[in-house]
Amino acid sequence: MLSALLYLRLTSLKNWLRMRLLRLKQPKYLAGAIVGAAYFWFFFFRHSFGETDAPGGAVRRRALHQAGQSLQDAGLTLPTDFGGLPIVIGALVLLVVITLVWVFSLERASLGFTEAEIAFLFPAPITRRGLVHFRLIDAQLRNLIGALFMTLFSNRWMFIGGSPLTHAVGWWLLFTAFNLHLTGVRFTLSRLADAGVGTWRRRAIVPLIPIAVIAATLALRPADQRWVDLTAPDFGATLEKWFLGVTGSAPLSWLIAPGKFLLGPFFADSGRAFLWAIGPAAVVIWAHYVWVVRSIVSFEDGSIVRAEKRAAVISAMRDGKRLGRAPTKGRKPPFVLASTGRPELAFLWKNLLGTWTWLNPRTWAWCALAIVGVTAWVHAHPEWRGALIAAGPIALILAGYALLIGPQLARQDIRSDLVNADLLKTYPLPGWQIVLGELLAPTAILTGVLWLLLLAAAVSFQPGPRAFGFLAPALRDFVRACLAPAARTLLTLCLATLVPLIVALQLFVPNAAALVFPAWFQATRQRAGGGGIDIMGQRLIFFFGQFLTMLIALLPALLSGAVTVWLACFVFPLPPIAGVWLAAVGVLMVLVGELWLGLWFLGGRFERLDLSSELRP
Amino acid sequence: MIEVLALSKRYGDFPAVTDLSFSARPGEVLGLVGPNGAGKTTTLRCLAGIIPATSGTVRLAGHDIAQNPVAAKRNLAFFPDEPRLFDYLTVRQHLNFVARIYGVANYEALAQPLLEELEIADKADELPGALSRGMKQKLAIACGLLHGPSVMFFDEPLTGLDPLGIRRMKDSILKRARAGATIVLSSHLLHLLEEVCSHVLILKKGRKIADGSLAEVSAQFSNGETGVSLEEIFMRATGGSEN
Numbered sequence: 069m070l071s072a073l074l075y076l077r078l079t080s081l082k083n084w085l086r087m088r089l090l091r092l093k094q095p096k097y098l099a100g101a102i103v104g105a106a107y108f109w110f111f112f113f114r115h116s117f118g119e120t121d122a123p124g125g126a127v128r129r130r131a132l133h134q135a136g137q138s139l140q141d142a143g144l145t146l147p148t149d150f151g152g153l154p155i156v157i158g159a160l161v162l163l164v165v166i167t168l169v170w171v172f173s174l175e176r177a178s179l180g181f182t183e184a185e186i187a188f189l190f191p192a193p194i195t196r197r198g199l200v201h202f203r204l205i206d207a208q209l210r211n212l213i214g215a216l217f218m219t220l221f222s223n224r225w226m227f228i229g230g231s232p233l234t235h236a237v238g239w240w241l242l243f244t245a246f247n248l249h250l251t252g253v254r255f256t257l258s259r260l261a262d263a264g265v266g267t268w269r270r271r272a273i274v275p276l277i278p279i280a281v282i283a284a285t286l287a288l289r290p291a292d293q294r295w296v297d298l299t300a301p302d303f304g305a306t307l308e309k310w311f312l313g314v315t316g317s318a319p320l321s322w323l324i325a326p327g328k329f330l331l332g333p334f335f336a337d338s339g340r341a342f343l344w345a346i347g348p349a350a351v352v353i354w355a356h357y358v359w360v361v362r363s364i365v366s367f368e369d370g371s372i373v374r375a376e377k378r379a380a381v382i383s384a385m386r387d388g389k390r391l392g393r394a395p396t397k398g399r400k401p402p403f404v405l406a407s408t409g410r411p412e413l414a415f416l417w418k419n420l421l422g423t424w425t426w427l428n429p430r431t432w433a434w435c436a437l438a439i440v441g442v443t444a445w446v447h448a449h450p451e452w453r454g455a456l457i458a459a460g461p462i463a464l465i466l467a468g469y470a471l472l473i474g475p476q477l478a479r480q481d482i483r484s485d486l487v488n489a490d491l492l493k494t495y496p497l498p499g500w501q502i503v504l505g506e507l508l509a510p511t512a513i514l515t516g517v518l519w520l521l522l523l524a525a526a527v528s529f530q531p532g533p534r535a536f537g538f539l540a541p542a543l544r545d546f547v548r549a550c551l552a553p554a555a556r557t558l559l560t561l562c563l564a565t566l567v568p569l570i571v572a573l574q575l576f577v578p579n580a581a582a583l584v585f586p587a588w589f590q591a592t593r594q595r596a597g598g599g600g601i602d603i604m605g606q607r608l609i610f611f612f613g614q615f616l617t618m619l620i621a622l623l624p625a626l627l628s629g630a631v632t633v634w635l636a637c638f639v640f641p642l643p644p645i646a647g648v649w650l651a652a653v654g655v656l657m658v659l660v661g662e663l664w665l666g667l668w669f670l671g672g673r674f675e676r677l678d679l680s681s682e683l684r685p
Numbered sequence: 686m687i688e689v690l691a692l693s694k695r696y697g698d699f700p701a702v703t704d705l706s707f708s709a710r711p712g713e714v715l716g717l718v719g720p721n722g723a724g725k726t727t728t729l730r731c732l733a734g735i736i737p738a739t740s741g742t743v744r745l746a747g748h749d750i751a752q753n754p755v756a757a758k759r760n761l762a763f764f765p766d767e768p769r770l771f772d773y774l775t776v777r778q779h780l781n782f783v784a785r786i787y788g789v790a791n792y793e794a795l796a797q798p799l800l801e802e803l804e805i806a807d808k809a810d811e812l813p814g815a816l817s818r819g820m821k822q823k824l825a826i827a828c829g830l831l832h833g834p835s836v837m838f839f840d841e842p843l844t845g846l847d848p849l850g851i852r853r854m855k856d857s858i859l860k861r862a863r864a865g866a867t868i869v870l871s872s873h874l875l876h877l878l879e880e881v882c883s884h885v886l887i888l889k890k891g892r893k894i895a896d897g898s899l900a901e902v903s904a905q906f907s908n909g910e911t912g913v914s915l916e917e918i919f920m921r922a923t924g925g926s927e928n
Contacts, residue, residue, distance in 0.1 A: 397812060397815075398773075398774075398775035398778065398810055398811065398812050399773075401778065401781075405781050405782070405785055406785070407781070407784040407785055407788070407789055407790055407791065407792040407793075408785070408788050408789075408790050409785065411785055411786050411788070413785070414782050414785035414786050417782070417785075418771060418773075418774060418778075418782050421771075421773045421774055421778065422771070422772065422773035487769075488769050488771070490730070490735050490763075490765060490769060491765075491769040493733075493734060493735045494733055494734065494735060494758060494761065494762070494763045495758065495786050495787075496754075496755045496756070496757075496758035496759040496786075496787065497755065497758075497786065498754075498755060675737075675754070676737055678736045678737060
């Protein structure tokens with residue numbers, strides 16, 4: 069039986085690899101694979117083939133192991149005690165994770181079979197234990213891949229000792245034990261549920277166990293060692309000593325011992341220590357295996373439900389839809405949509421319906437009022453004015469981030485509607501109107517956010533007398549004049565006017581990418597069955613492409629503004645207010661021109677879009 | 686009225702549809718049949734202006750879909766096999782949205798009878814996530830019919846419907862045809878086509894094998910026999926295989 073199951077897995081793996089290699093014939097996957105491989109080389113593999121120990125690693129290793137060595141000197145110790153602080157922290161982290169698993173796992177036992185595996189294997193003459201073994205063996209493949217990746221990621225931690233091989237084995241042991249533990253928990257909870265132990269009772273009791281153990285450990289320690297001495301001159305060393313003392317005392321030491329055994333091979337700093345540590349870790353794994361096999365319960369129903377959910381998620385990802393269950397309750401529309409009028413507003417209305425309910429003008433007005441109110445209060449209380457010094461720059465920095473990252477988060481536009489492209493193309497609208505309509509919702513949302521941040525910056529910015537001292541005198545005077553109260557209001561209004569256009573331009577780039585390179589865009593969205601180094605490379609190409617295009621698009625507007633300011637304020641000596649105003653008009657015209665050109669181009673592109681052709685393998 | 690002249694669609698080197706010409710008049714229901722991969726869906730998508738044809742002309746209600754797509758699309762409704770709906774719009778909000786897109790003034794007066802006819806009036810405030818497959822199909826149909834199209838394309842309209850839904854769908858198609866709409870529908874269910882269609886167009890590997898009224902096509906492949914079913918005609922026309 070196991071040979072058939074192995075055949076299934078190995079054949080599937082072979083075909084999967086073959087398919088991945090074959091698709092490299094397509095330029096989009098080949099380019100992605102090259103960029104992805106380059107990324108891995110520069111960030112991970114390069115270190116493996118070059119310097120294996122970070123500077124100062126030996127010093128750090130000595131320091132980290134010092135506490136462990138002191139325990140060893142004190143008397144009989146386990147091999148894992150040599151690891152000192154890191155291994156204890158690791159074991160405690162494992163304890164927390166395992167506790168959370170016991171608290172949050174569902175009762176119904178299930179194993180991660182696919183729908184196809186269920187269809188073929190469940191009716192087949194295979195025992196329940198055989199199916200469990202199949203899952204456990206199957207999990208080993210994922211464990212090995214996971215261990216490989218984690219070894220790459222943890223390659224820079226070589227200062228803790230060991231080699232890539234011992235780290236890989238360490239990760240593998242950890243993943244295997246965790247996988248077995250999860251399965252064991254599911255079976256055990258199913259049994260407990262059958263025995264009448266309800267979810268909430270279990271959730272109340274389980275966290276009490278580690279808490280009680282820690283309390284008992286502290287209680288059993290000598291009174292003068294029970295708590296860390298906060299007044300100790302060398303607090304760091306005192307804390308470490310106390311921590312190792314507590315975690316090394318029973319009964320807490322018993323509770324974290326399995327975790328320490330498991331982590332032992334990973335933290336082993338020599339071949340001998342590794343061999344010495346592998347035995348206890350194997351015992352933990354074996355105990356888990358025995359636990360799982362002896363606690364097998366009916367898992368078929370749960371597995372079917374789980375497989376169906378997983379299939380639905382994969383299907384949603386392939387269709388480019390959002391993950392999770394589709395909403396079932398409607399919400400109040402953001403505004404009343406008349407049946408006649410500009411059709412673009414229908415897209416705004418529709419896409420706003422897909423956002424959070426609290427994203428509305430009322431929330432915005434309350435936020436604006438709060439900003440103005442708080443700032444006015446602070447201005448009225450001189451002792452608090454210091455808090456405002458950082459508020460202005462922070463608001464501007466946040467605005468920059470919102471402008472940069474916002475378009476990646478606010479995706480209620482063509483990107484989310486590409487899946488409905490067929491439907492949209494039947495509408496009696498020219499392409500540019502559909503594109504414009506689709507851009508309105510995220511533009512409105514991000515504009516609202518940026519206006520709030522701009523408002524916060526405007527009302528709280530209070531440059532000191534020596535501010536902008538690093539600028540040339542003429543430019544410094546100009547900036548200071550612009551930030552004087554009256555000019556600052558005009559500057560804020562000018563920026564507020566430009567914000568929707570800049571946001572639209574920012575959104576334009578990822579939407580253009582979705583329309584101009586739909587096959588690439590779709591490929592980067594399809595995680596299910598579409599992951600891999602080539603897809604990761606495609607995402608990197610997309611990100612840098614968008615960043616570069618955005619910079620190029622903003623350059624003419626920035627140049628126009630700079631030239632206008634220079635001409636207005638430095639060649640013709642107009643007042644700074646006039647310079648700002650003229651520059652804003654110039655920037656506005658450039659941005660409007662760019663957007664118009666963009667809409668014209670993307671509208672045409674949308675009209676010619678043939679997804680079926682683009683996505684043909 | 687649908688007029689198709691020398692329509693071709695290629696995907697790279699692959700010819701999905703080749704040199705297809707036919708016409709359908711108001712009141713006619715044209716059944717598009719063919720084996721898997723014959724080009725039925727591609728043809729429908731080209732006719733509806735969803736994908737651009739590689740060459741050829743498609744005129745809907747007198748408007749060239751390539752030259753004057755907006756005017757042509759004002760007259761058409763396309764119903765895909767899988768209803769495409771917006772997750773966050775209720776049934777009523779879908780109709781509101783479509784009304785604005787097509788500029789249907791006073792749409793409420795049209796929407797309510799439509800919802801009642803399709804028996805989804807009681808679901809007006811539900812989101813698609815709360816609707817069954819059949820209900821979603823009905824909502825997609827309501828959205829398509831709201832602006833009173835004179836040309837309709839149905840791609841596998843009976844997929845996922847229960848027997849009652851199939852009956853209602855057939856009645857609905859015939860009702861629109863009697864009202865003067867020109868309808869093209871593709872389906873593998875030949876008995877449905879026999880009941881609903883006045884005309885039939887058989888495709889194979891992207892090429893037209895036959896078209897005309899049911900009687901005409903039947904006569905072409907019956908070899909003088911009487912009472913030959915559409916299924917038998919289909920088998921004879923296509924040679925009983927996809928290739």
